[in-house]
Amino acid sequence: MKKTLLILSLFFLFVVTITGHGFAATQVQDSTGTDDLVFTEVGSAQDSAVNNMVKDTVKKDAIAQSATVDHAQDKSATAVLSDEADHKKTLWQTFIAGLVGGFLAFLMPCIFPMVPLTISYFTKRAGSKNKGIGQAIIYGLSIIVIYVAFGLLITVLFGSAGLNALSSSGLFNFFFFILLVVFAISFFGAFEITLPSSFVNKIDNKADNSKGLGGIFFMAASLALVSFSCTGPIIGTLLVDASSKGELLAPAVGMFGFSLALALPFTLSAIFPGFLSSMPKSGGWLNSVKVCLGFLELALALKFLSAADLVWHWEWFDREVFLVVWIVIFFLMGIYLLGKLKFSHDSDLPYVSVPRLFLAILSFSFAIYMVPGLWGAPVSVLSGLAPPMNTQDFILNGNGSSQSKVDTEFPSKVKYDDVFKKPIGFTPFFDLEEGLAYAKKVNKPVMIDFTGWACVNCRKMEDKVWIDAEVGRVINEYVLIQLYVDERKIKMPKEKVHYSEILRTTTDDLGKWNGDFQATKYGSNSQPFYVLAGHDLIPLVKPQGAIFDAKEYAAYLRSGLDKFKQAEKPNE
Numbered sequence: 001m002k003k004t005l006l007i008l009s010l011f012f013l014f015v016v017t018i019t020g021h022g023f024a025a026t027q028v029q030d031s032t033g034t035d036d037l038v039f040t041e042v043g044s045a046q047d048s049a050v051n052n053m054v055k056d057t058v059k060k061d062a063i064a065q066s067a068t069v070d071h072a073q074d075k076s077a078t079a080v081l082s083d084e085a086d087h088k089k090t091l092w093q094t095f096i097a098g099l100v101g102g103f104l105a106f107l108m109p110c111i112f113p114m115v116p117l118t119i120s121y122f123t124k125r126a127g128s129k130n131k132g133i134g135q136a137i138i139y140g141l142s143i144i145v146i147y148v149a150f151g152l153l154i155t156v157l158f159g160s161a162g163l164n165a166l167s168s169s170g171l172f173n174f175f176f177f178i179l180l181v182v183f184a185i186s187f188f189g190a191f192e193i194t195l196p197s198s199f200v201n202k203i204d205n206k207a208d209n210s211k212g213l214g215g216i217f218f219m220a221a222s223l224a225l226v227s228f229s230c231t232g233p234i235i236g237t238l239l240v241d242a243s244s245k246g247e248l249l250a251p252a253v254g255m256f257g258f259s260l261a262l263a264l265p266f267t268l269s270a271i272f273p274g275f276l277s278s279m280p281k282s283g284g285w286l287n288s289v290k291v292c293l294g295f296l297e298l299a300l301a302l303k304f305l306s307a308a309d310l311v312w313h314w315e316w317f318d319r320e321v322f323l324v325v326w327i328v329i330f331f332l333m334g335i336y337l338l339g340k341l342k343f344s345h346d347s348d349l350p351y352v353s354v355p356r357l358f359l360a361i362l363s364f365s366f367a368i369y370m371v372p373g374l375w376g377a378p379v380s381v382l383s384g385l386a387p388p389m390n391t392q393d394f395i396l397n398g399n400g401s402s403q404s405k406v407d408t409e410f411p412s413k414v415k416y417d418d419v420f421k422k423p424i425g426f427t428p429f430f431d432l433e434e435g436l437a438y439a440k441k442v443n444k445p446v447m448i449d450f451t452g453w454a455c456v457n458c459r460k461m462e463d464k465v466w467i468d469a470e471v472g473r474v475i476n477e478y479v480l481i482q483l484y485v486d487e488r489k490i491k492m493p494k495e496k497v498h499y500s501e502i503l504r505t506t507t508d509d510l511g512k513w514n515g516d517f518q519a520t521k522y523g524s525n526s527q528p529f530y531v532l533a534g535h536d537l538i539p540l541v542k543p544q545g546a547i548f549d550a551k552e553y554a555a556y557l558r559s560g561l562d563k564f565k566q567a568e569k570p571n572e
Contacts, residue, residue, distance in 0.1 A: 102261025284347030343438030
């Protein structure tokens with residue numbers, strides 16, 4: 001019982017990882033890194049985005065231009081250092097997600113029963129225990145090499161720019177949705193995803209005929225191919241999640257964590273025979289783990305459908321629809337764990353074990369926890385995964401920020417407000433030039449929010465942090481300007497279209513124009529990215545990414561206000 005409970009606890013850890021953090025991806029910035037950026041000097045000929053927009057500012061500040069440039073370059077360097085720290089966090093999160101996925105793959109029916117046979121084969125082939133251990137270690141290392149090489153192949157094929165395009169593309173988000181649904185159906189037992197038998201047989205024959213290190217390597221390759229029907233959906237999900245972060249090395253790091261977790265049990269079983277005997281026996285519970293993963297795959301797929309809906313402006317897959325489907329999925333998973341729902345490959349369940357009962361309770365509890373979200377409750381666990389709060393059709397109670405005082409001089413209609421939806425409780429501008437003009441009129445600093453339709457952490461900040469009453473109050477002391485970097489339908493006028501040396505493309509749409517402006521002016525291409533600036537667009541304090549602590553974020557916002565007030569009264 002203890003062994004079964006341990007395994008099911010590991011499974012529940014995976015449930016928490018998926019639902020709470022989206023494969024542990026939502027605690028860090030959605031960024032692509034700055035390795036590919038070719039920064040241009042602020043105010044230079046390449047910085048046409050800035051030149052076209054703030055000509056009057058440049059003229060007023062002509063005397064202090066050199067100091068301004070130096071100041072902006074310092075801020076850009078600081079932003080790059082901040083981005084690098086965030087990238088390291090992202091890679092660690094990806095590694096952990098891969099590690100959890102690898103342990104779950106080990107519990108699949110295609111792999112778990114093979115452990116005793118594999119270890120026995122090494123022992124007989126080597127002729128002695130020590131040689132058997134050595135060959136098992138080489139076998140584990142071969143598994144790691146194979147999967148890491150596969151992750152590196154994804155990196156080489158797409159590159160950081162390509163991975164960033166995946167994360168913000170409606171087409172690829174919809175493709176990922178379809179892919180994960182197919183994986184879920186496979187886990188439910190409708191069919192198996194297998195590789196061509198001729199290719200698998202060739203690798204298997206080489207494993208039998210080759211001797212030495214080559215034979216062991218082909219044995220590991222044979223394991224990877226034969227078990228693809230079980231591991232394929234998990235690998236695919238990990239690669240989809242890693243690619244959607246836009247990190248260059250994320251696929252390889254994720255595959256390293258996956259392969260390490262997959263290889264460890266084989267190696268440990270050879271080194272410590274007692275480890276093998278302590279493992280639970282194969283049985284119907286293996287298929288139960290597989291089916292539960294199918295439910296989780298189906299739930300995660302909806303995140304990518306939501307991103308496609310936002311990017312393409314369908315406006316039908318709103319927050320309520322998302323929550324209803326998630327509630328049904330986790331309710332059905334609870335019923336399945338109790339044995340009341342049965343799939344084709346499931347064994348008869350004569351009784352409900354205690355671990356299954358507790359997991360069913362957790363699944364039902366999570367489903368009920370989401371119900372208040374249908375009436376506007378934050379459901380903070382899903383912040384960033386679910387569609388943003390501003391897609392909610394009905395909100396029973398407002399939040400603290402929605403009651404913040406709005407300037408009476410604020411225009412009744414702003415540019416692009418027919419395309420973008422305002423965050424609950426705020427009145428942003430969506431055009432930099434219009435927002436800057438209003439800031440000068442009311443003599444307020446600007447808060448530039450570089451965001452995106454498919455940006456997970458942007459939504460999480462709005463739905464979890466911005467709803468804090470103090471945060472909302474301080475934000476409304478600024479002129480909020482939200483600049484979407486993945487908006488493709490709004491085309492730019494001819495006078496603002498230029499070739500971006502950073503994006504390596506023409507800024508013919510609003511998203512590319514905003515992205516070029518962010519990277520050129522502030523040395524960053526990650527979102528969310530908050531710039532607290534004066535009317536000259538020079539940062540008052542260091543620009544920041546996502547800060548999920550409301551008090552820390554409010555303090556950051558207040559520091560920008562203090563700097564602006566000091567600049568207004570330099571002699572005091």
